[in-house]
Amino acid sequence: MAGLDPLIHAPTRLQLVTTLSAVSEAEFATVRAALDVSDSVLSKHVSALVEAGYLHSRKGVHAGRRTTWIGLTPAGRKALHEHVAALRRVIDAVE
Amino acid sequence: MAGLDPLIHAPTRLQLVTTLSAVSEAEFATVRAALDVSDSVLSKHVSALVEAGYLHSRKGVHAGRRTTWIGLTPAGRKALHEHVAALRRVIDAVE
DNA sequence: GATCGAACTTTCCAGAGTGGCAAGTATGTG
DNA sequence: CACATACTTGCCACTCTGGAAAGTTCGATC
Numbered sequence: 001m002a003g004l005d006p007l008i009h010a011p012t013r014l015q016l017v018t019t020l021s022a023v024s025e026a027e028f029a030t031v032r033a034a035l036d037v038s039d040s041v042l043s044k045h046v047s048a049l050v051e052a053g054y055l056h057s058r059k060g061v062h063a064g065r066r067t068t069w070i071g072l073t074p075a076g077r078k079a080l081h082e083h084v085a086a087l088r089r090v091i092d093a094v095e
Numbered sequence: 096m097a098g099l100d101p102l103i104h105a106p107t108r109l110q111l112v113t114t115l116s117a118v119s120e121a122e123f124a125t126v127r128a129a130l131d132v133s134d135s136v137l138s139k140h141v142s143a144l145v146e147a148g149y150l151h152s153r154k155g156v157h158a159g160r161r162t163t164w165i166g167l168t169p170a171g172r173k174a175l176h177e178h179v180a181a182l183r184r185v186i187d188a189v190e
Numbered sequence: 191g192a193t194c195g196a197a198c199t200t201t202c203c204a205g206a207g208t209g210g211c212a213a214g215t216a217t218g219t220g
Numbered sequence: 221c222a223c224a225t226a227c228t229t230g231c232c233a234c235t236c237t238g239g240a241a242a243g244t245t246c247g248a249t250c
């Protein structure tokens with residue numbers, strides 16, 4: 001490889017972590033809508049990344065509804081930054 | 096998706112086309128060494144991209160050896176540029 | 191406090207993608 | 221013509237990804 005992180009290189013994963021990189025936490029449903037994926041798909045990606053230590057998730061109540069909040073852990077941010085740096089090294093060769 | 100091209104988003108594919116983007120043609124063996132993949136893997140990626148119209152390949156003789164030269168077609172360059180642009184849109188949100 | 195419904199979670203499944211190994215093929219060289 | 225080189229192809233195994241649907245959980249409501 002070229003320093004690309006296989007855990008976050010897939011398109012959906014990359015969009016997930018880049019979306020989360022801008023905020024401290026986001027609601028599951030909001031992310032789901034932003035990525036335009038099904039519940040099950042997002043749930044599976046999230047649990048895979050939680051298990052990898054890249055995300056944390058926390059259950060709460062918001063506006064009378066149960067919601068799950070997810071966000072990047074420090075390790076997740078670090079992995080994203082390294083992945084993005086590696087990606088830039090590859091694509092900066094273009095042009 | 097977010098404009099990412101599934102034909103060139105896989106790491107090996109991306110490295111292949113970015114490597115070729117800098118030159119007009121490259122030897123199969125040189126590319127194989129640059130990407131550090133096996134003969135069969137490179138051969139299969141190349142034929143997939145040739146079939147997609149992204150690469151051209153041509154057989155020739157060089158220094159007493161048969162060599163295959165591969166390079167991006169205009170369509171391949173266009174696809175790469177669009178893919179890179181889409182990738183930048185995604186990762187520029189980071190930081 | 192039993193029931194309902196929303197919000198995920200998990201299971202099951204199908205299909206595509208990727209790579210390794212080994213056998214096959216083609217062709218310049220001696 | 222025999223041989224070696226340089227890929228090419230077939231076969232296989234495994235992982236990844238996503239969809240559908242059933243399952244689970246727990247706050248809200250009555």
